[in-house]
Amino acid sequence: MCASTHWLAAATAQSVLERGGNAFDAATAGAFVLHVAEPHLNGPGGDLVALFATAAGAAPLVLAGQGHAPRGATIEHFRAEGLDRVPGAGALAAAVPGAVDSWLWLLAEFGTWELTDVLAYAIDYAERGVPVVPQLARVLATVEELFRTHWPTSYALWMPGGQVPQPYGTLVNPVYARTLRRLSAAGVGGTRTARIDSARRIWRTGFVAAAVAEFVATPHRHSSGRDHAGVITAADFTDFVPSTEPTVTAEFRGITVAKAGLWSQGPVLLQALTMLDQFDDEQIDPSTAGGIHTITEALKLAMADREAFYGHLDPADAETVIRRLLSPRYSKERAGLIGPVASTAFRPGDIGVTPYTPPLVTGQRGVRADGVGEPTLQQTGETRGDTCHIDVVDRWGNIISATPSGGWLQSSPTVPELGFALGTRLQMTWLDPAAPARLAPGRRPRTTLSPTMLLRNGRPVAALGTPGGDQQDQWQLLYLVRTLALGLDPQEAIDAPAFHTTSVPSSFWPRTWRPAGLVIEERAGRAVIDELRERGHDVTVSGPWSQGRLSVVTRDPNTGVLRAAANPRGAQGYATGR
Structure with a gap:
């Protein structure tokens, strides 16, 4: 059984199960489809938290796919930028992306499918297009002026032909499809696990980390109303390692x-x-x-x-x-x-x-004052972005509940070579050394x-x-x-x-x-x-x-x-x- 916030993710996961994959193959395939189908709610530059248990009967574990603050993300730096809070939009608020590496780790450790087969669904949807759900159309209309005026790379990708996509139209992301194809091609080695690990190394040390670091170094508009440069570097990508821990x-x-x-x-x-x-x-x-x-x-x-x-x-x-x-x-x-x-x-x-x-x-x-990357509900109940979720249980008893988020298209400018944006999870930290959820390099922000x-x-x-x-x-x-x-x-x-x-x-x-x-x-x-x-x-x-x-x-x-x-x-x- 599969359940998700978007029908394409649930259908993808079920397709994997029907073809003999287990819950972890299915959830991973569905999660990459969520990047394409709900880009206003999550993305490859974001994060995830998952709880999973295997059919072997061991206690459930937490998969901590929440990236940490970059080395340059210090309270002193943010204060020097004239900030008293971490902005809600813009790459300065980006934690190290944890979603992609964490999903690939899960696939390597507990899945059974090849990376190429898992990514094929998302690649196909990114190249051929997905329906524009009404909420996505509303989000794009809200950020159209910001994109046109301050985030031209986002405008080029998400406003094709200079037009805001309309509900039930079709939206493609060929750039992200190319990124996934490059990751898939990077999966070389003598075993399935080795091939996935090879792709993970490319994500952390290759073209993705390099493109992100180069792009965010240019100052751009943040929700503070001012322009700031991001501080994430290619070296920060290498610092992230997915981890598991016992549940509470x-x-x-x-x-x-x-x-x-x-x-x-x-x-x-x-x-x-x-x-x-x-x-x-x-x-x-x-x-x-x-x-x-x-x-x-x-x-x-x-x-x-x-x-x-x-x-x-x-x-x-x-x-x-x-x-x-x-x-x-x-x-x-x-x-x-x-x-x-x-x-x-x-x-x-x-x-x-x-x-x-x-x-x-x-x-x-x-x-509610708009932070552009604001992913929660307005007080009226109207949504302007949010998060995603997917649950899968297979015939053997493997089970997973995962909440991917961050890296929304409205969180920070699109990295043009990659087709996705960084997240803004650092906005959940305080610029106060006394706070238990304080900003500090190498430290996970508290997440919702x-x-x-x-x-x-x-x-x-x-x-x-x-x-x-x-x-x-x-x-x-x-x-x-x-x-x-x-x-x-x-x-x-x-x-x-x-x-x-x-x-x-x-x-x-x-x-x-x-x-x-x-x-x-x-x-x-x-x-x-x-x-x-x-x-x-x-x-x-x-x-x-x-x-x-x-x-x-x-x-x-x-x-x-x-x-x-x-x-x-x-x-x-x-x-x-x-």
Whole structure:
């Protein structure tokens, strides 16, 4: 079974499975198609976080495809550029790309297919074209003036003939196709693994790294409104190595929920679940105003802890922080702070570590300053870019949940020789040495990418995730409450009305927050919305089908029965299998 945010990725992954490939072959092929089909949501210059488990029965692992800050990305350099925050768009905000090398590593280590066969799908779509989904057309229309005035290489690629592509037209990217063909041709060696490793070396040390380093050295317009040069060099590419690490877990209603560590926002979901585990099912029902209130207040507390304590910490420090954040005593203490009225305070907890308080800049209700590379939702629920997701489970029981992102076409100027842009993940760091998520060379930025795996008695039973920046774990929390506590079917849980809080400093430029802010789909109903306002929530009502792009695959270890579900919002998500 396969499920993804775009039908072409899901169909590609399923094609690989039908031809005998395993889940890791399928997910890799689908991910490269996502670069072509959803270039406004992810790209080769971006990153990924994945959770995967093999049919052999070992514990699931986190694939950390999040690149680190380049050697020249220092707080002092950014301050010298006149910046008090890392820009949301422009190559100065680029972390070292981690997506491509990480997918190829996964393919080499756990896949079975040749690189040439895996890349053939994306090459074909890049050369022959993909449909322009309406959201992509809207993003391109938004950045048309920026591209025309300041980013001419992006204008040349994405506005062919000087025209903004229209919905349902066809868009090609022959330059990226050539890049993939060169990588494929670079795969030489006596074994399948050696051939993939050869292509990986070319990515890190060859034409890709050289072209990026040369191009970004020229100053270009950033979301700061000024021109800056990037600092990433060819040497920075060689520093990145994909890695795996154990998951962080918590129990909820008898199910083990597995996430990435404190360098992601994954523990937010675990913290919220341990708080909600203190309540009865009816008290956390997200179809009621009381349930929405309780869930929202728990998320605010978990998100406050994210800002205060999360970051790419030393392993020993990270283990200590996680243990304290997820301890039963702390969870019960935090749950006790949830009162009948919406809180407007920033309330990190006491875990014996000095909490960091970020700059708390209030954003206007219903308005967001555009950072061009902004990948999250506007307060109205309208999207201007986002992220992607893909889940795959195969007949043998291999399973993966992956959230690729970064390198959006609107994040920084297109590198003309390569057909893609760099990401801007460094915008999630603070230019403050005291911050746990501070900018530092060689250090991963904290990321919002946050796939999930569920286990019963130690065996994987589901892989899921969603795009959405700061909303990723909020929307996944709704799914878990609805399926694990209330017994909804996966598709029912995905389809049900969604909401999220904005009462947290945004991970994205310009990093504002809206205390007591709550954005909710209008399908929640007038009575529920009115009661939430009475409880003190600053409610913005979004469109009826406007929030969340969640997908999931499931497997019953006892019977081997597979299931999948995908998001109907935007008419792009797709689940398939047999």
